[in-house]
Amino acid sequence: MRTRPNPLTPHEVARLRGLRPAGPSPLPSTEPVRVQRRVSDTGVVIVARQVVALGRVHAGKTVSIDVTDTDLTIACDDGPRTVRRTNQLPIRNLKADRPRKVAADG
16 A cells, blocks of 8 residues: 545645644643553563562462553552663553463363
């Protein structure tokens, strides 16, 4: 696929009905992004390619993480933990590493 030039002349564009200028682009949300991660067997979660060690006591649990521009706030059983963000990569998955159900042989 390729883009094609506009077949209308500027005079024809000005005569279109209901034509209005584009509005401002939407602003990014100021609220933190909430993601869910399943803690690995070694007690580690990965958010935006940043590895955060929570400890083996949290292995296998699902935690909620609030991601801002500067911090990761992890809601654990023993209280929230705040970790400084080391990069500015975007969040790609909101729910990653969820447990998979194994089909029963029958």
